[in-house]
Amino acid sequence: xxxxxxxxxxxxxxxxxxxxxxxxxxxxxxxxxxxxxxxxxxxxxxxxxxxxxxxxxxxxxxxxxxxxxxxxxxxxxxxxxxxxxxxxxxxxxxxxxxxxxxxxxxxxxxxxxxxxxxxxxxxxxxxxxxxxxxxxxxxxxxxxxxxxxxxxxxxxxxxxxxxxxxxxxxxxxxxxxxxxxxxxxxxxxxxxxxxxxxxxxxxxxxxxxxxxxxxxxxxxxxxxxxxxxxxxxxxxxxxxxxxxxxxxxxxxxxxxxxxxxxxxxxxxxxxxxxxxxxxxxxxxxxxxxxxxxxxxxxxxxxxxxxxxxxxxxxxxxxxxxxxxxxxxxxxxxxxxxxxxxxxxxxxxxxxxxxx
Numbered sequence: 001x002x003x004x005x006x007x008x009x010x011x012x013x014x015x016x017x018x019x020x021x022x023x024x025x026x027x028x029x030x031x032x033x034x035x036x037x038x039x040x041x042x043x044x045x046x047x048x049x050x051x052x053x054x055x056x057x058x059x060x061x062x063x064x065x066x067x068x069x070x071x072x073x074x075x076x077x078x079x080x081x082x083x084x085x086x087x088x089x090x091x092x093x094x095x096x097x098x099x100x101x102x103x104x105x106x107x108x109x110x111x112x113x114x115x116x117x118x119x120x121x122x123x124x125x126x127x128x129x130x131x132x133x134x135x136x137x138x139x140x141x142x143x144x145x146x147x148x149x150x151x152x153x154x155x156x157x158x159x160x161x162x163x164x165x166x167x168x169x170x171x172x173x174x175x176x177x178x179x180x181x182x183x184x185x186x187x188x189x190x191x192x193x194x195x196x197x198x199x200x201x202x203x204x205x206x207x208x209x210x211x212x213x214x215x216x217x218x219x220x221x222x223x224x225x226x227x228x229x230x231x232x233x234x235x236x237x238x239x240x241x242x243x244x245x246x247x248x249x250x251x252x253x254x255x256x257x258x259x260x261x262x263x264x265x266x267x268x269x270x271x272x273x274x275x276x277x278x279x280x281x282x283x284x285x286x287x288x289x290x291x292x293x294x295x296x297x298x299x300x301x302x303x304x305x306x307x308x309x310x311x312x313x314x315x316x317x318x319x320x321x322x323x324x325x326x327x328x329x330x331x332x333x334x335x336x337x338x339x340x341x342x343x344x345x346x347x348x349x350x351x352x353x354x355x
Contacts, residue, residue, distance in 0.1 A: 006232065006235065006341065007029070007341060007342075007345045008223070008345055008349060009029045009345055009348040009349055009352065010027070010028075010029045010030065010141060010144060010341065010344045010345040010348050011027070011028045011029050011345075012025055012026070012027055012028075012134070012137040012141075012341055013025065013026045013028070014130060014133040014134060014137070015133070016085075016087075016130070016133065017119055017121075017124040017125055017127070017129075017130075018087070018119075018121065018123055018124060018125075018127030018129040018130070019087065019119070019121035019124075020087060021086065021087060022084050022085060022086045022087055023084075023085055023087065023129065023130060023132060023133050024082065024083045024084040024085055024133050024136070025082075025083045025133040025134065025136055025137040026080050026081070026082050026083070027070070027080065027081040027083070027137050027140050027141075028080045028081075029348065030070070030076050030078070030081055030140055030143075030144065031076065031078065031144060031348075032075070032076050032077055032078035033075050033076065034075060034076045034143040034144070035074060035075055035143070036067070036071050036074070036075065036076050036081075036140065036143060037067070037071070037074055038064075038065050038066065038067055040139060040143070041065045041067075041083070041136050041139040041140070042064070042065060044135050044136070044138065044139045044333060044336075044337065045063045045064075045065055045085070045132060045135055045136060045139075046063070047135075047332075047333040048063070048131070048132060048135050048330050048333040048334065049062070049063045062088065063085055063132055064085065064086070065083055065084070065085050065136050066083070066084045066085075067081065067082070067083060068082040068083070068084055069081060069082040070082060076140075076143075081140060083133065083136045083137065083140075085132050085133065085136065087129075098120055098317060098319060099120045100309050100310050100311070101307055101308070101309045101310070101315050101317050102307050102308060102309075102310075102317070103299055103300060103305075103307065103317050103319055104299070104305045104306070104307050104317065105296070105297075105299035105305075106123060106126065106299040106300065107123065107126035108120070108123070108126075111124070111126060112310065123300075126237060127237065128237045128238060128324070128327055128330070128331070130237065131236060131237060131331070131334040131337075134236075134334055134337050134338060134341070135333050135334055135337045137337065137341060138336065138337025138338065138339075138340040138341055139337070139340075141337070141340040141341045141343070141344035141345075142340045142344075144344035144347060144348065145340065145343050145344050145347055147212045147214070148210050148211070148212040148213055148340075148343055149210070149211045149212050150208065150209075150210050150336045150339055150340060151169065151172075151208070151209050151211075151336075152178065152206055152207065152208040152209075152332045152333070152335045152336040152339070153169075153172050153178045153179065153180045153206070153207060153332065154177050154178045154179050154204055154205070154206055154207075154328060154329060154332055155205045155206065155207045155292065156204060156205035157177065157188045157191060157192065157202055157203075157204045157326055157328065157329075158188075158191050158192075158195070158202035158203065158204075158326075160184065160187055160188065160191060161184070161205070162179060162180060162181035162184045163181055163183065163184065166180075166181040166182065166183055166184070167180045167181060168180055168181070168182070171185070176329070177192075177329055178206075178329065178332040192325050192326050192329075193325075195325045195326070196325035198303070199301055199302025199303045200297070200301050200302075200303050200325070201297040201298035201299075201301050201323070201324070201325050201326060201327070202297050202325065202326045203294065203295055203296050203297045203326070203328065204294075204295045204326050204327075204328025204329065204331070205292055205293065205294050205295070205328070206292070206293045206295065206328055206331055206332050206335045207290070207291070207292045207293075208290075208291050208292075208293070208335045208336055208339050209288050209289070209290050209291075210278075210288060210289040210290075210339055210343060211288045213278060213284045213286070213288070213289050213343060214284065214286055215268070215283075215284055215285050215286035216283060216284060216350055216354070217283065217284040217343070217346040217347060217349075217350050218279065218282045218283040218284055218346055218350075219282060219283065219349065219353075220281060220282050220283070221282065223282070223346075223349065224279075224281075224282025224283075225279050225282055225283060225284055225289075225342070225346055226244045226277070226279045226282060227282065228342050228345070228346070229242070229244065229289075229291050229338075229339065229342050230242045230244065232338040232339070232341065232342045233291060233293045233335065233338055235338070236293070236295075236331060236334055236335065236338060237327075238295045238296050238298070238299075238327045238328075238331065239293055239294065239295055239296075239331075240294050240295070240296045241293070241294035242291065242292070242293055242294070243277075243291070243292040244276075244277040244279060244290065244291055245274065245275050245276045245277025245278070245279070245290055246258070246275045246276075246277070247277075247292060250275060253275070257275075258275050259273070259275070260272065260273045260274060260275055260276055260285075260287075261273060268286065269286075271285070271287055274287045274288060274290065277289060277290040277291065278290060284346075289339075289343075291335075291339065293331070293335050295326075295327055295328030295331050296327075297326070297327075298323050298324050298325065298326070298327045299319075300319040300323040301318075301319060301323070302318055302319065303318070304316040304317065304318045305317055305318075
């Protein structure tokens with residue numbers, strides 16, 4: 001049984017491998033009549049594209065998207081939208097040394113244990129390269145939720161967090177880290193560069209905020225908005241943790257501290273806090289939806305690490321090739337895309353039940 005499809009009404013199926021000829025996505029359930037062409041998708045792929053600076057992998061992919069179906073005369077038709085992105089800069093020979101050995105921390109052994117074989121060239125489907133397809137599909141999802149604004153940024157790298165007092169949304173696009181704190185971005189340059197030159201890697205925390213989500217999206221118990229967000233984010237390669245609102249921090253608060261006090265406002269309730277991250281009982285409250293995502297350090301590193309071969313012999317693995325010293329940096333547009341996919345799906349689910 002295969003699981004390559006995400007969503008209930010607005011559905012995305014991704015396909016392709018890191019070193020195959022191409023990868024892409026099929027988006028099904030998109031409403032008809034939305035204005036869509038390649039130019040509407042490309043800016044989001046450009047934000048995720050590798051090789052843009054020394055702090056990301058030097059694989060040089062243009063990531064040009066092609067729409068193969070589902071659009072006629074510049075508008076969606078309601079039929080499946082097929083998106084394709086060609087791979088043009090594969091270097092499969094870089095992975096020849098790990099063809100018979102497992103990279104610790106990577107999915108090599110787990111894939112082999114499940115399927116009895118694995119695509120060692122960049123990790124196949126376990127490569128972060130697959131997320132380009134999600135970003136393309138997320139661009140389509142944004143068309144379904146024009147009332148929502150999405151903003152993702154890196155909040156922490158290697159244990160060094162931004163200072164909330166220095167938060168400046170305008171700063172996010174001014175540095176290679178999607179960082180809203182100019183002082184933190186300067187510190188991260190040295191931090192990430194040292195890890196890169198040492199042949200190592202660092203983890204990161206990405207935060208995503210969706211404003212404009214109306215109250216009522218989501219459903220109790222088995223279609224909770226926060227549960228679907230958690231599943232979406234955990235499905236991103238290298239993600240090891242997700243928090244909604246205060247997340248684990250809520251466990252350290254008292255009941256009165258954790259409450260989000262309400263007062264009557266002209267257009268409905270007004271909240272004095274947002275510890276819940278805009279979701280209560282699995283349903284949006286109308287407050288900003290806040291999600292934090294923890295990315296582990298990149299597993300493919302130049303530092304030798306003890307491992308075993310497929311035959312069970314002990315060895316050391318040192319991964320050649322071009323890899324992100326901090327995969328969370330380019331994971332930022334992916335987090336935004338997955339947020340868009342979940343919100344588009346839940347908007348359509350809400351409309352189907354409640355009109």
